[in-house]
Amino acid sequence: MRGRGANTARTLGRLGRERGGVGALAVLAVIALACLLGSALTGHAPDRFYPDLRQLPAGLAAQPDAAHLTPALERIAFRMRAHVAAADRTGDRLRLTLTSEHSIDRRSLVYLPRSDLFGPATVVVDGEGGRRLVLDMPVRRLHFLLGTDIHGRDLLTRSLVAGRVSLAVGLTATLVALLIGIGYGAVAGYAGGAVDAAMMRVVDALYALPFVFFVILLLVFFRASLVLMLLAIAAVEWLDMARIVRAQTLSLRGRDFVRAARALGQPASRILLRHVVPNTLGPVAVAATLLVPRVILLESFLSFLGLGVQEPQTSWGVLIAEGARAIEAAPHMLAAPAAFLIATLVSLNLLGDALADALDPRAG
Structure with missing residues (x-):
């Protein structure tokens, strides 16, 4: 236990020395807090229409002017x-x-x-x-820091509320992908032989299935919803995680501590849970930080196509789709949600790179 605690302390120390990673973590924390609490502080309800203040540009001036x-x-x-x-x-x-x-x-x-x-x-x-x-x-003094959309709704409030959905989709789908991918990859790698070959052929077959075609196929049988989109994303995003964990498990199953656990008669499930899976968490943590932005981007892509989040819910992808349709008349409608999305994606990728360096055993 002391060894694990020392390793954790060293990892945190390395991560603290990565300025890019610390900055990215701070940006993510600010965005997450803003999405959770900010919409209550903007002074506007996300579904409040101001028909006289449509497509206002971003600015600090009080309205109505x-x-x-x-x-x-x-x-x-x-x-x-x-x-x-x-x-x-x-x-x-x-x-x-x-x-x-x-x-x-x-x-x-x-x-x-x-x-x-x-x-x-x-x-x-x-x-x-x-x-x-x-x-x-x-006369009331209303402020719209990021302007309003085509219906006269405050774009800052809408972007913050949309961020809740996008971040929730990213984290939930990533968690599901982690659970499925870790379990599937660990079993395949530990079993080896014909079982491993059969399980990985299933992964290869799912890789060959086009993602958008898979989503459209689901929409033929089920109504478009947030839950359906989560299931569709999680159903394909666990494949990479399964391959990563399988590769790590193949290298771990021949290690001395795994052989010792087998010699003591411990069941395979206990060996996987106590010895194999914990030792794969380093690469898994790095892969997870890179998986979250990919899932958020997938959600935005599906929502942009009209296959994802449906009204009255909204997401960054939905807002970007609305902004793209009004880009000539109101470019701020595209710029505001795109800025939130880009900042989140870049921060997650920087955090993943910093975490990879911090978990590198060759690092000093």
Whole structure:
């Protein structure tokens, strides 16, 4: 146990000296925390529509600004069957004059706060038998740091919520692939002979199956869903892991500690769980850090094709697909989710490289 603890300490020490790996780990931690908690701090619900603030570019300016204030008031006034006669804004207060050929229904004033752009209105002047109203109301200050999408939803909030799905898919599918691949590869490598040959021919046959064709085949029989996509990705991503673990097991089964365990009469299952699998975890850990970005990329690819995450859920792949369709009118819709995806993929790959160096027994 002390030997294992010393090895772990040495590995952590080597990993700590890898600046790229530490930086990548910090970036991943920030992205994960932002995806988990950030959507509650942006001030916008992920499914909240602002029809007057569609396709806003990224920026720090508070909304609604002068360019969007008048169209928003005219739209609301139209629903109230009135016309905007005057709108004078002073700071965060607005003095609005509405006129109509008929008496304006006071109950329709509820449209103003429902827009989320204005607060409750107070009637200052009620003239001409209710056909002319002068209202005083607050104007809310809304910030959209990454802009809004084609429906007027906050892109930062949407990207953070989408990150939960993408990261969950990546981690869950990788975990399933690890469990299947480690178990399958360890059994094949330890058994050897005809059993190993037969098991690896199954792996070769699955390698020959085109992934997209496999997903489409599943969608023919089952409805597209997040669970189905997880199963489809995990069903093929364990193959590489099985080969890695099998190769490690083949080299370990002839080692002295495995022979000693056999001589003591320990069953094969116990030898695999206590002696073989723990000694394969180094390469497996490195492969896992490289598998997560590949799974996230696969999910994004499937969602981009419309075969992955479905509404009302979203993911980085879904947002990138929406941004690609609106790239000429609103390039920020593509840039925002793509930046999150690229930062995550690059960080995971850098962490995998750093972990490979830290686990290298030849390293000092």
